[in-house]
Amino acid sequence: MEEAIDGGAAHVARRLYGRSKGKALRAGQARLLQELLPRLTLDLTQPCPSAAGLFPTAVTDVRLEIGFGGGEHLIAAAAARPDVGFIGCEPFVNGMAKLLARIDALGLANIRLHQGDAAEAIDWLPQASLGRTYLFYPDPWPKRRHRKRRFVSKETLAALARVIRPGGELRFATDIDDYAGWTLARVRESTDFAWTARASADWLTPWRGWTQTKYEAKAMAAGRKPVYLTFERRRDGARDA
């Protein structure tokens, strides 16, 4: 067990499941990992006084993407909103290399990165420092005995509730019905988040300006139908209002 760096939710050192390496990297990708990644990486060994202060220019909001994969959504979101700071977390080195190539090509200055478990970055961030968090197609771990490896848990929801400001959002997409039900059940038990859907169109329609991720394209090609769930961070005492 490790102490939280900023005195926030206690960070429990946990195993990160899933692959961290795939195909051999090209020379250009290896160079970006060596030279660009260290310049954009969060320094979790130092306290984080302010999430907005991680960016070189003033930002109006800070948003976090957990497990960005190939970075399709993160790049599009950051390019569309240069006034917003984005933090991307991804342990898979090939995904990180792909994202770095896009950041470099587009000259984006509003992305910061953590190559590893997003839970570490979440525990490091100050309270109420994020306006929005994205969790798209997290690894489904379909076997019953592996479900405890899923990113969504009572503990991660509590950690996210600490860093998402009241009125802020957690956006979640999955193509696995059982993971949607699992997440809804955990949100239902939480006093921190409320599912905002009013009608089926709300969970069957992607968010405005949505950029399809590689995983979603594969899921749809295989005939699976995604759901898009938006959870609002409750303001204190709002649960039974």
Ligand SMILES: C[S@@+](CC[C@H](N)C(=O)[O-])C[C@H]1O[C@@H](n2cnc3c(N)ncnc32)[C@H](O)[C@@H]1O
């Ligand atoms: C099924 S892929 C989806 C990727 C991407 N979101 C998409 O929609 O294409 C899940 C991703 O989550 C990453 N991941 C798994 N556990 C993670 C964790 N604890 N923190 C951050 N990323 C994680 C994996 O490396 C993988 O790239």
